[in-house]
Amino acid sequence: METRTQHTESKKATAGKKEVIRIRDLRKSFGENQVLRGFNLTLYENENLVVMGKSGSGKSVMIKCLVGLMEPDEGVVEVLGQDISTLEQQELDHLRSDIGFLFQGSALYDSMTVRENLEFPMRRHKEKLGRITDTLPLVMEALENVGLAHAIDLMPAELSGGMKRRIALARALILKPKLILYDEPTSGLDPITSKEIIGLMRNIQRKYGTASLIITHDVDCARVISERILLLVEGTNYAEGTYGELSSSTDPKVEAFFKK
Amino acid sequence: MNQNRSIGELIRDFLSETGQLAYFAGRFFREVVRPPYEFREFLRQCYQMGNRSLVLVLVTGFIIGLVLTLQSRPTLIEFGAESWMPNMVGISIVREIGPVIIALICAGRIASGIGAELGSMRVTEQIDAMEVSGTNPFNYLVVTRVLATTLMIPLLVIFGDMIALYGSALVEYFKGGMSFQLYFNKVSDALAYADFIPATIKSFFFGFMIGLVGCYKGYYCQKGTAGVGKAANTAVVNASLLVFFVDFMAVFISDIFY
Numbered sequence: 001m002e003t004r005t006q007h008t009e010s011k012k013a014t015a016g017k018k019e020v021i022r023i024r025d026l027r028k029s030f031g032e033n034q035v036l037r038g039f040n041l042t043l044y045e046n047e048n049l050v051v052m053g054k055s056g057s058g059k060s061v062m063i064k065c066l067v068g069l070m071e072p073d074e075g076v077v078e079v080l081g082q083d084i085s086t087l088e089q090q091e092l093d094h095l096r097s098d099i100g101f102l103f104q105g106s107a108l109y110d111s112m113t114v115r116e117n118l119e120f121p122m123r124r125h126k127e128k129l130g131r132i133t134d135t136l137p138l139v140m141e142a143l144e145n146v147g148l149a150h151a152i153d154l155m156p157a158e159l160s161g162g163m164k165r166r167i168a169l170a171r172a173l174i175l176k177p178k179l180i181l182y183d184e185p186t187s188g189l190d191p192i193t194s195k196e197i198i199g200l201m202r203n204i205q206r207k208y209g210t211a212s213l214i215i216t217h218d219v220d221c222a223r224v225i226s227e228r229i230l231l232l233v234e235g236t237n238y239a240e241g242t243y244g245e246l247s248s249s250t251d252p253k254v255e256a257f258f259k260k
Numbered sequence: 261m262n263q264n265r266s267i268g269e270l271i272r273d274f275l276s277e278t279g280q281l282a283y284f285a286g287r288f289f290r291e292v293v294r295p296p297y298e299f300r301e302f303l304r305q306c307y308q309m310g311n312r313s314l315v316l317v318l319v320t321g322f323i324i325g326l327v328l329t330l331q332s333r334p335t336l337i338e339f340g341a342e343s344w345m346p347n348m349v350g351i352s353i354v355r356e357i358g359p360v361i362i363a364l365i366c367a368g369r370i371a372s373g374i375g376a377e378l379g380s381m382r383v384t385e386q387i388d389a390m391e392v393s394g395t396n397p398f399n400y401l402v403v404t405r406v407l408a409t410t411l412m413i414p415l416l417v418i419f420g421d422m423i424a425l426y427g428s429a430l431v432e433y434f435k436g437g438m439s440f441q442l443y444f445n446k447v448s449d450a451l452a453y454a455d456f457i458p459a460t461i462k463s464f465f466f467g468f469m470i471g472l473v474g475c476y477k478g479y480y481c482q483k484g485t486a487g488v489g490k491a492a493n494t495a496v497v498n499a500s501l502l503v504f505f506v507d508f509m510a511v512f513i514s515d516i517f518y
Contacts, residue, residue, distance in 0.1 A: 067392050093394035107389035109381075121393035124296070175393075 017044035019078075020179050020211040021066065026075035028061050035061050036072070037235035041213075043179075048205060048212045050222045052257055053232030059215045060104075062232070063181055066213075067099060068092050080178060097125040100172030100180040100210070104187055106164040108156040114167055115139055115152045118174050125175055142170040145207075146200055162193035169200060173208070180204070182214040186221050198224050219258060223247075231257065284476045288406055291399050298404050305408035309370050313416055316369060317362055321420035324361060325353065325427030333435060342436060346446035349428045355455050358421040360507055363466035366413055367499035371474035374405055375495030378478025379488035387479070402479060406471035413467030414460055454514075462510035466503050473499040 021043035028036040035058040043049045053059050064070040065077055068084050077084045082095055108117050118139045122132075132138065143149040146166040156164060165185070172180055185201065186194035198221050205212055205225075216222060222229055223243050231239040231246070231254060239246060239254050247258040265273075329349055336342050378401060381387050390397035429443040477495040481487045 064388075069388055069391060093396075096392055096394040099392070101389070101392045103385045103389055105384055107385040109386055109389070110384075111377075120390070120395065124394050171393075 017047065019043070020045050020047075020080060021213060022076070022078040023062070023066070024076040026062065026065060026077065027073045028058070028065065028070065029073055035235055036065075036075075038075075039232065039235060040237055041230060043211055043213050045211050046205075046209050048214065048225050048227045050214045050216060050226035050229045051232055052217055052222060052229060054217070057232045058235045059232055060183060063183055063213070063215055066181065067096060067101060093124065097121075097128050097175050098178045100175070100177035102165075102168055102172045102180065102182045102185055104184040106156075106161075106168040108159075108164055108168055108171070110156045112156075113152070114143070114148075114154050114156070114159075117156070117167065118142055118171050121171065121175050128175060138174060142174045143167075145173060145204065146170045162189055162196065165189065165193075165197055166200065169197070169204070173204060176208065178210060180210050180212045182212060182216070184216055184218075185214065186216065186218045191220075194218065194221065201225055217257070280480075281473070281476055284479075285472055287398065288402060288472065291396070291403050292407070294399070296399070298400050301400060302404040302407055305404050306412055309366075309408050310412040310415060313366060313369055313412075314419065316365060317416045317420045318423045320361065320365055321358065321423040322427040324357060324420075325349065325424030325429075326431055328352070328357070328424075329428040329431040330435075333431070343446075345432055345436070346428070346438075346443050347450035350425060350447035350450050351455055353424045353428075354421055354451055355459050356507075356511075358424055359417045359459050359463045359466065360503065362417045362420040363413060363463065363470065363503045363507075364500055366409070366416060366467075367470050367503055368496050370409060371470045371477075371495040371499035372492040374409075374471065374474030375477040375481075376488055376492040378402075378475060379481035379491035382479065382481040383483055383485070383488055398479075402475040405475050406468060409471030409474075410464055410467040413470060414463035417460075417463040417466075458510060458514040462506060465506045465510070469502040469506055470499045473502060 019042055021041060023039060023041040026036050026039040026041075027034070035056075039058065039062060041049075041051070041062075051059055051062070061070060065072045066079060066084070068087075071085075079095060080098055082091070084092070084095075087095065108114075109120065112120065115136075119135050122135055122138070139152065140149055143152060146169050148163060148166055148170070151159065151163060151167065156167070159167065169185075182201065185197055189197065201212065201214070202225060204210065212225075214221070214225060226243050229241060229243060229246050230237060233253055239249065239251065241249075246254055249255060249258075329345060332345065332348065333342070336345055336348070378387070381401070387397045387401070390400065425444070425447060429438075429440050432438040432443050433440060474495045477491040477498070481491040
């Protein structure tokens, strides 16, 4: 199913750019419940694309299909030019080293210190980092990026919700990914911490030039960070455009997302 | 949960669960030989399971030896067979009571711990985070834990047996005036390799089952805190049942060979 509304400004901004993610006709059901019904998405290099949708609209299912945590029923999912469904486990693991993933609940390993949390993804991908012997400089760089170098020896239980989210962001960055996926990056955080996280996301995108796919229903987050927004309604694309284009839309379903 | 399920549905669920557990075990055997080997995590798990269960096992073993001797004494005295106490207690503890009771204690302590730990990791997406980072969570979480229980349960059983015999010797020393040296000489005379070897072999299987069921229940935990509780609870129940099943099979097989 094609997007009902695609605004011209967002089309111009993406013209001629290299594709980082390409999803075509993605379908996923759980029993009788059809969650994704022919969803399409393209993310271009250096782009921040926000996917918005109500709870249960299939956003999290879509992002899990992207990294191979879920298998779609139908459709094509290509990440960095590789079709996820055709990859062997080893190839998929290698591809995953180019993808950073910030989980909604941070998902820090609670039996490990902050340092061990950040070192964990490096265990399998040392060749990517040039067969380094000392991981500390990389850990410190990632922690300094999120302003939490002093928390290196703390356990996750000793961190606040905002600190956990920032450490999770540092962990997502540790392998210098080409693409970062954010699953509700500001959910459960107070407005001030949310702003800090959004600021960090912007800084990271500027510093490393990564492409970002952000799943959120935080309109402020979408306004500040998005170059393009895609609205997901009932498992399929409903509208697409810049924040300006969509926030001025008169379509009642689009308006419902943006009115305060 | 629907309480009115038919017998057919219960059998279907049981077979489905057994099939899934067998598949999980198959995956374990595939992954255990596949690098990378998580040696550090394996040692950490051995320490966690062995060290933290040791006191409980020793206290339980000591009490078992004490109680078994105290309760058997009047009957043996009645038949004039008091001097056979070390033989009877030694054989029953080494062959059966020690391995089974200690395995059941470990099923309660270790299987529930693994089920709850992996369950909460599943619910809080920590296992997904490991997978997304390109690390094999099965290798890191499941293989290390199952190997650790397989190795540590037999060791705990040996420690438990020793302390149970010590508890029994203590009763004989105070109640019957038998010296510790005489008691343990009688125990070693009574025990043969045919008592010790099958008991040790079945302890490895107990350990394997306890680790496997704990990991299986935690790894496939359903969402929510209720799911974590259920994973821990069913891990204990299923591991305990499997301990009895393995014990039955071990006794059946050893009966054929010895």
